Amino acid sequence: MDFLKPGTVLDLGNIRDELVRMEDTIIFKFIERSHFPTCPTVYKENDPNLQLPDFHGSFLDWALMQSEMTHSQLRRFESPDQTPFFPSKILKPILPSIQYPRVLASYSPEINLNQEIKDVYINQITPLISRFDGESWENFGSVATIDIECLQSLSRRIHFGKFVAEAKFQADRALYSKMILEQDIDGLYQSITNSAVEEKIMERLCVKAEVYGVDPTNKEGYRKITPAYLVKIYKELVIPLTKKVEIDYLLRRLEC
Amino acid sequence: MDFLKPGTVLDLGNIRDELVRMEDTIIFKFIERSHFPTCPTVYKENDPNLQLPDFHGSFLDWALMQSEMTHSQLRRFESPDQTPFFPSKILKPILPSIQYPRVLASYSPEINLNQEIKDVYINQITPLISRFDGESWENFGSVATIDIECLQSLSRRIHFGKFVAEAKFQADRALYSKMILEQDIDGLYQSITNSAVEEKIMERLCVKAEVYGVDPTNKEGYRKITPAYLVKIYKELVIPLTKKVEIDYLLRRLEC
Ligand SMILES: N[C@@H](Cc1c[nH]c2ccccc12)C(=O)O
Ligand SMILES: N[C@@H](Cc1c[nH]c2ccccc12)C(=O)O
Numbered sequence: 001m002d003f004l005k006p007g008t009v010l011d012l013g014n015i016r017d018e019l020v021r022m023e024d025t026i027i028f029k030f031i032e033r034s035h036f037p038t039c040p041t042v043y044k045e046n047d048p049n050l051q052l053p054d055f056h057g058s059f060l061d062w063a064l065m066q067s068e069m070t071h072s073q074l075r076r077f078e079s080p081d082q083t084p085f086f087p088s089k090i091l092k093p094i095l096p097s098i099q100y101p102r103v104l105a106s107y108s109p110e111i112n113l114n115q116e117i118k119d120v121y122i123n124q125i126t127p128l129i130s131r132f133d134g135e136s137w138e139n140f141g142s143v144a145t146i147d148i149e150c151l152q153s154l155s156r157r158i159h160f161g162k163f164v165a166e167a168k169f170q171a172d173r174a175l176y177s178k179m180i181l182e183q184d185i186d187g188l189y190q191s192i193t194n195s196a197v198e199e200k201i202m203e204r205l206c207v208k209a210e211v212y213g214v215d216p217t218n219k220e221g222y223r224k225i226t227p228a229y230l231v232k233i234y235k236e237l238v239i240p241l242t243k244k245v246e247i248d249y250l251l252r253r254l255e256c
Numbered sequence: 257m258d259f260l261k262p263g264t265v266l267d268l269g270n271i272r273d274e275l276v277r278m279e280d281t282i283i284f285k286f287i288e289r290s291h292f293p294t295c296p297t298v299y300k301e302n303d304p305n306l307q308l309p310d311f312h313g314s315f316l317d318w319a320l321m322q323s324e325m326t327h328s329q330l331r332r333f334e335s336p337d338q339t340p341f342f343p344s345k346i347l348k349p350i351l352p353s354i355q356y357p358r359v360l361a362s363y364s365p366e367i368n369l370n371q372e373i374k375d376v377y378i379n380q381i382t383p384l385i386s387r388f389d390g391e392s393w394e395n396f397g398s399v400a401t402i403d404i405e406c407l408q409s410l411s412r413r414i415h416f417g418k419f420v421a422e423a424k425f426q427a428d429r430a431l432y433s434k435m436i437l438e439q440d441i442d443g444l445y446q447s448i449t450n451s452a453v454e455e456k457i458m459e460r461l462c463v464k465a466e467v468y469g470v471d472p473t474n475k476e477g478y479r480k481i482t483p484a485y486l487v488k489i490y491k492e493l494v495i496p497l498t499k500k501v502e503i504d505y506l507l508r509r510l511e512c
Contacts (some may be wrong), residue, residue, distance in 0.1 A: 004394055074397045079394065123264070217464065
């Protein structure tokens with residue numbers, strides 16, 4: 001997939017390959033997170049023990065915002081597959097812009113579920129992937145750094161729904177236009193849902209968690225991520241959020 | 257291992273576990289890098305096509321320096337297992353310091369092989385782990401971000417030699433003191449080298465590259481990292497650099 005070549009981006013085979021590859025990335029990052037406990041203080045706004053001067057938000061928020069500010073200067077958010085957590089803080093690139101061809105509708109950047117993704121990650125995902133429930137003061141920096149990587153890969157995976165939606169729309173403009181005109185959310189949900197494909201994803205995730213989640217040279221060692229949790233995270237969180245992106249995107253598709 | 261408890265840090269069993277765990281981290285990061293081509297422009301100083309205002313260095317240098325500046329504010333470089341690539345650019349922490357107990361000799365931060373690690377990574381490692389030899393303009397940001405992660409995990413692995421050296425020194429002060437007094441580099445090399453352990457590392461790396469390097473649900477898919485290259489990187493680069501850290505550390509050990 002090459003974002004400079006629109007044809008490659010809206011090819012459903014390429015989108016699928018990219019989604020499969022992102023599974024590995026997400027699992028690798030979850031495994032890195034699994035070495036640490038939950039560390040609730042990292043996520044608390046203005047915790048008295050971890051107060052950042054002149055900043056309203058959590059330790060993670062501060063680190064994530066700094067990272068996005070730097071990356072925005074390297075044109076991260078010009079790329080159609082990147083969605084900022086702090087859209088109001090992004091800076092002007094210090095490099096000449098890359099002229100990406102238009103692939104998605106112009107309102108696409110407004111579809112941003114990152115706030116929800118962050119909440120779900122903190123409240124529902126970290127309890128499943130952390131080593132145990134507790135703090136580790138001397139590792140808050142490492143934890144926040146890995147959280148940023150987890151969040152950015154989840155965000156990319158979930159917002160990839162935009163490309164899925166656009167490809168599906170272009171494949172059957174008549175059908176989708178009718179449902180969009182009628183704002184038929186149920187119909188849209190049905191037409192973007194493919195249970196057989198979802199079943200396949202779950203099977204693949206089980207195998208990957210099985211293989212990547214334990215040291216292959218020490219199978220008696222502890223499991224870093226279990227198939228059951230990974231499937232739960234995808235089934236209950238990642239896939240529903242991806243569908244939400246797809247629906248939000250499609251509902252406005254006749255605007256342009 | 258807990259850097260607030262010196263006993264756990266100098267325990268050779270814990271050090272070994274940590275080194276084993278770092279193998280996984282390094283492999284996962286190499287796999288992420290393997291999706292992209294070499295991108296030589298990312299590493300060129302002041303490339304006319306990628307000029308960063310008011311900065312002398314490469315695109316990677318700029319991104320790495322920014323990342324270290326942010327992380328230094330979160331006290332990254334107070335931790336004895338962290339070594340900066342841009343020691344002159346680190347900022348004062350905006351959080352109260354963590355009082356790490358002294359585990360290593362006071363000159364330890366002066367033993368910094370990061371410049372060499374960066375050169376080796378760019379010139380010898382990226383050609384082995386990249387997808388192909390070439391540029392990918394629209395991915396320079398992603399590539400630099402992954403390079404930073406690769407470099408930081410290599411740096412942590414290699415500078416962990418300091419803990420190995422300190423533990424060995426404490427286990428046989430008389431023997432080491434004698435060699436240090438005589439500045440007997442050959443003797444030190446011999447006494448820190450354990451060929452059987454190195455053989456075990458290589459065997460483990462082969463298995464891990466075999467298992468992690470290919471999608472377990474699609475074994476016909478392309479290999480992201482091959483056992484042969486991974487072994488080469490460890491045997492010719494990672495292990496020799498770790499030993500260099502150990503020797504540099506030991507040679508000064510009677511200073512304090
Ligand atoms: N482990 C230490 C040092 C550290 C590692 N990576 C970091 C990134 C940012 C800040 C600190 C760190 C901590 O978490 O605090
Ligand atoms: N892939 C784009 C966008 C991007 C992803 N991650 C980034 C990190 C920094 C800068 C840009 C990016 C690029 O590499 O440019």
